[in-house]
Every structure is written in structure tokens, then in C-alpha cells.
Amino acid sequence: MSGQGWERRHAAEYGTTAWSRAVVSCGALVAHHAGYDRRPGAVSEAAAGFRQEWMPVAELLALAACRAGQAQDRPVDDVELPVLLGWADGAHTHLLHTGPLDGHLGPAHWLRLAEDETCRSRARDVVTTESTLAIVESRELTGGRTSTPARALRLGARAAAAQARGVGFPAWADDCAWAADQVERLHLAMQAGAWRPTSAHRAYAREVHRTLVAEPDHPPCPAGAVGPSWIQRVVRIPHVRATVLALAAQPAYAVAAPASDPLGAAVDAVVHVGMEPVSVLAAGLERAWAAQLPDRPVAEWELAHIPGPVREQIRAVEALALRLTVVLLDLWHPHE
Known part of the structure; x- marks a missing residue:
């Protein structure tokens, strides 16, 4: 599928660009990992600190999700966490700033994200922690009878889990x-x-x-x-x-x-x-x-x-x- 066809698929399924969808999904993982409560009544001065310290991590992961989705020709929410990690802090990180992508950022910003060791380390922690939670939840649901299927590590499913899980208690x-x-x-x-x-x-x-x-x-x-x-x-x-x-x-x-x-x-x-x-x-x-x-x-x-x-x-x-x-x-x- 062409780059434009891949973007149109996101517009049809999510009503937005691949980049915007990736920011929402990755932002959910990062917010949960950072303990940032985004409910309207809980937002306070923590918001500024989160934007400064953790939004670059969300952007790095979103960029990695987009690149992985492009490479595999699948929506960003279908990218599995091990593959996401390989782009955020792994074998493909050096390719993050290359290639077209509809979004507000550009290659120079993408390169800064890819070269930021602290950002990459935090991104690794986010993905590793969420992968562990996914495995634990999968075993609880199956009684430990089966191994965790790779599809259970999809970004979209884990973002939904993080949003439902909330910070401290369920968001709903x-x-x-x-x-x-x-x-x-x-x-x-x-x-x-x-x-x-x-x-x-x-x-x-x-x-x-x-x-x-x-x-x-x-x-x-x-x-x-x-x-x-x-x-x-x-x-x-x-x-x-x-x-x-x-x-x-x-x-x-x-x-x-x-x-x-x-x-x-x-x-x-x-x-x-x-x-x-x-x-x-x-x-x-x-x-x-x-x-x-x-x-x-x-x-x-x-x-x-x-x-x-x-x-x-x-x-x-x-x-x-x-x-x-x-x-x-x-x-x-x-x-x-």
C-alpha cells in the first residue's frame, strides 16, 4: 500500500491521521507509566511537568509506531509492542527521521528524539512495563493455560487497557x-x-x-x-x-x-x-x-x-x- 493509501486507511478507520492516532495511543501508555492522571478534575500543575518531561517520550513512541506501521503496512494500533520497541530503541531507531509522514513535526525534530538517550530509555521502560502487564493480564484471563499471543501486545489494545486502568483506580x-x-x-x-x-x-x-x-x-x-x-x-x-x-x-x-x-x-x-x-x-x-x-x-x-x-x-x-x-x-x- 502506498504512503497515501496507508494514511487514508487511518482516516477511514479513526477519522484522523496516523500520527495523531499514534500520539493518542502512545500518550495513553506514557501517561499511565508516568502516573499522570488526565481526568478533568485531576489535572493540575502536573500537566506542565508531564508535557515537558514525558511528551517527548510519547512523541518518540508515536513516531516509532508510525514507522513500524508503514514498514508492516498496518495501522499504528496494530503494531505489536516488541516491534514498537525495535523502532523506538533498537535496530531501526536510526531510520526514525527518514521518510514521509503527515504531522506537525519534521525530520529535524524526529532526529532529536531519536538521538535523545534519556528519551529512548524512558520509551523502553514504558514499553517493557506495559508488555509485562499484558502478559500478566493474559495469564489471569486464561488461567495461565496458554502463552500470551503476540496480538495481545498490540498498541491499540494496550492503550485501551491503560485508559481503562487509569491511575490509582479505573478512569471510568x-x-x-x-x-x-x-x-x-x-x-x-x-x-x-x-x-x-x-x-x-x-x-x-x-x-x-x-x-x-x-x-x-x-x-x-x-x-x-x-x-x-x-x-x-x-x-x-x-x-x-x-x-x-x-x-x-x-x-x-x-x-x-x-x-x-x-x-x-x-x-x-x-x-x-x-x-x-x-x-x-x-x-x-x-x-x-x-x-x-x-x-x-x-x-x-x-x-x-x-x-x-x-x-x-x-x-x-x-x-x-x-x-x-x-x-x-x-x-x-x-x-x-
Whole structure:
């Protein structure tokens, strides 16, 4: 594939350039390694220090990912960590500053990165640490029954793991906790009689409930595979989210506007705050699933693409949706 064809592939899959995608993915690894909490409420004076000390490392790794992707004719997120290391601080480092690449930096800056021994050493530490975490997580998921497949060391999967893992505690934990609080507020208001649902509220609750209890069945898994699979569980979340948002937009359910209504606030919190991060992740996973080899075992593909921290996030969102499901059932079909 030509250089422009390789770039167009990134634009089609990620909506951005290869360089920008590589900076995001490598930045996730570096931020986790450096202990930099990038959540909005946690960003402070540490941001300036991170940019000065660690952004060059992220740039070096991003450049290495781009060069490796070009050499292997694959998206940057499909570059495996051992190969990434070979470009960042290994046999191919001397080639980093050569060749075309769409981005804001240029050969002179790339050469400075490649010649910076401290930057290369830190990049090696980042990749080595993340590779070790990947192996440990893989053994936990398989019970140590199989060796870690090379595909489980993909940059994209490890970036997703780092983002889900967070610094100190999972990055999504605050969002799920806040959404759960909105569901409990609805439940308490119902139990205390402080809020009186109308027939429109009950109809809306019934339709949302039906959406939430639907079993995941897309994309279809190969014959003989035991479901629901992880890819089905992941993809189900944006499908549920889109369906609920479409319901909320119907005039018949305008009474459940999230700004002023406990039911609307609870549903909106779950589908917007709880589900949205997974929905972004699911789009890329669904594309990757569609492009997989048809004879590859489902479990092997999922081990390579859905790492442990991401599975933990999926479980948390599913638990959040389940809690909302129970409350909605009490609302539209109350026990006498």
C-alpha cells in the first residue's frame, strides 16, 4: 500500500491521521507509566511537568509506531509492542527521521528524539512495563493455560487497557458511580412518594426496560461459539445507547427530559455518562472484528483485542444498566 493509501486507511478507520492516532495511543501508555492522571478534575500543575518531561517520550513512541506501521503496512494500533520497541530503541531507531509522514513535526525534530538517550530509555521502560502487564493480564484471563499471543501486545489494545486502568483506580469509576447515584435518586424518590410518575413516564420506562433486557446477539459469532461473547457484549452497549436516545427524542416522552425529571436524569446518566466511553471503544472493535480471519477462534481474538481492564469496565457498565433495569421494572410494573 502506498504512503497515501496507508494514511487514508487511518482516516477511514479513526477519522484522523496516523500520527495523531499514534500520539493518542502512545500518550495513553506514557501517561499511565508516568502516573499522570488526565481526568478533568485531576489535572493540575502536573500537566506542565508531564508535557515537558514525558511528551517527548510519547512523541518518540508515536513516531516509532508510525514507522513500524508503514514498514508492516498496518495501522499504528496494530503494531505489536516488541516491534514498537525495535523502532523506538533498537535496530531501526536510526531510520526514525527518514521518510514521509503527515504531522506537525519534521525530520529535524524526529532526529532529536531519536538521538535523545534519556528519551529512548524512558520509551523502553514504558514499553517493557506495559508488555509485562499484558502478559500478566493474559495469564489471569486464561488461567495461565496458554502463552500470551503476540496480538495481545498490540498498541491499540494496550492503550485501551491503560485508559481503562487509569491511575490509582479505573478512569471510568467516577462516571459509573455518578450515574449510579442518579439511578438511586430515582429509586428513593419512587419509594418515598416524592415523585409521581405519569402514564407517559411508565410507558417510557417500559420501552427503555425492554431495550436494556435484550440479549446481545450482534455481531454473529461463528457456529459452535458459546455466547454472548465479549465482542457482542461490547457492541451491545452503543446499540442500547442509540436506541434509548432515539426513544428519548420522541415527543411522547418529552415529559422525561433529563434536566427536570428524575427518570430522565437517571436514564440520561446511564446512557451518556456510563455508556458513552464504551461506545467510542466499541466502534473500533466492531471494525476489527469485521476484518478478522473467519477461522480464528473467538476467544483468541478477544484475548488480543479486549484486555482485562476493558472487560472490567464492560462489567461495570453492565451492572449499572442492570440496576437501572430493576428500577425501571418497579416503575412500569410495580409490585402490589
